[in-house]
Amino acid sequence: MTNRDDSSAxxxxxxxxxxxxxxxxTELAARLxxxxxxxxxxxxxxxxxxxxxxxxxxxxxxxxxxxxxxxxATVDLSDARARRGGR
Numbered sequence: 001m002t003n004r005d006d007s008s009a010x011x012x013x014x015x016x017x018x019x020x021x022x023x024x025x026t027e028l029a030a031r032l033x034x035x036x037x038x039x040x041x042x043x044x045x046x047x048x049x050x051x052x053x054x055x056x057x058x059x060x061x062x063x064x065x066x067x068x069x070x071x072x073a074t075v076d077l078s079d080a081r082a083r084r085g086g087r
Contacts, residue, residue: 038067 025044029037041064048056
């Protein structure tokens, strides 16, 4: 096996591992409370930044922003009902 074959195999392994880890993280995140997911995203963002993994930093930042925007747009039904007079 040449060095090029070895580095190609290593790159393929890294991609497969990254894919598997992302899938597992998504699966676990679905079971966590929202605040725990945000904390995990922030921790991962810090780790990716420290590792200078800029593609991962960008993806994690987008995910964190999307979750925060969705949370801000969520309507509290009890407040909405109170404003409508209990209806």
